[in-house]
Amino acid sequence: MSNDFNCKQLEPLLSAYHDGELTEAERADADRHLNGCADCQNRLLEISAVATSLKSLPRLNPKTDVAANIEQLIANQPKGISRIQPPVIWGAAGIAAAAAVLLVAGNFKAVTNQANNPLTANSKTNQVMPKPMPNAVKSQELEIAHNLDTTANPIQDFTEPAQISAHHDQSSAPNGTVSKKEGGMPTQHEKPTTDNNAKKNSKFNPHLQVASNGNEGATNAVATNAVATASGSQSDASAPQLIANRNVGTASIGGADSSLVAIYDTEQRGVTEELGITTDEDGLYAIKL
């Protein structure tokens, strides 16, 4: 059924009418009104005059012929990119590290069921994915790693924190390996309860110890602080989310179902959005999981 416009209803649609961007029904109604309304016809003519005057503006040319210089511009570009990109990679690695530590710290039992060397255990990716972890949380954490690098195997990222920390830690074993004395692993029979998870994590989980030894650089700071909180606040029941503040020098990770705050800073705009990271006006970075 047709519903004819009055002047007030038609007025905001006049530009779209002029541009042929109304639906058929709207156009039919507009036509009916315009046929009997001189005021609206005049308004339409005015809009048409404005559009015509804009169309008559000349096309401009840049002083520099970019097409002629594009090869040179491209050739000069990679150096600039390589200077800018590393912080992004390290920032992403830092978050991946924190996420990985969270996964390990929050699922101590699964780690203890592996062989004595935790790094070797981590390489058995499907075994490392801990059974006790709630499915929802597991998928969210996988998503963090996936968002950080869609080409990488997200599970490989979980081995990052220990390796990164070990590289920065002068006292730790070379090649990112962890010495046996740090990895006093409990036997397979041990079943840590929720109440003493924190204590056992800090005692037995080599990832935690390596991270806290290697406290150099932002990446390590993330891992260290994240671990500290992860081991101390497992009972935090807030919704899982990752928030990072560039101005805050500490970061914390809750348990599998708590919040994570990490340092994250990069000057490369655009990449953060691709990673699913946004900033608010206070400079807070936020990743929605």
Added chain:
Amino acid sequence: MDLTDEALIENFRRTENITMFQTLVRRYQSRIYTAAFRILSNSEEAEEVVQDTFLKVHQNISKFRQQASFSSWVFKIAHNQCMDILRNRQRRKGFRLLSFDPQSNKPEPTEEAMEAYSVISQLTDPGADPSQSLELNEQGKMVTDALKQLTDTQRTVVVLHDIEGFQYQEIAEIVGTSIGTVRSRLHYGRIKLKELLEPYFSQQNMSAISR
């Protein structure tokens, strides 16, 4: 026969023959420059936008999916560059206003003062190219000055539609909004332009009648 944009991209991806890419750049550089200059009213920044846009296009050419037209895609990148520049300007402007006289007891600048500052800074833009403005006739100058007085979002939509000839749907994709918002911004942008250009239009009508 000229290759389509999409065929040029496909060819460039396959052969990495820079000539293909140069053809694309040549096809779009004036359009991008014109749009950026109309949006930013600054020739240096518009030149920057052109260069940065094509560098980004080159970096991300593998991500281009042919569901969207190349022209929409390249203008979306250029639009993002323009918005970055406008945001930076806003920050600098806020800083300049706030730091103008920190010892002064005068009250904070009013909204009118901010608006006036915005208009003055646009009209006295050091990047405005005098040689470009010499090419404009009287109507062109009037329209160019009126365009500067629209809000950034209105001006962007007006430029993309009335100067670059994009459809509402394409503009919605370029600026990342709904068709309804594009429709509204374009209409109220044109209404404001009509009010600003009214003296000129009535003068034109008068001279047409007297002839």
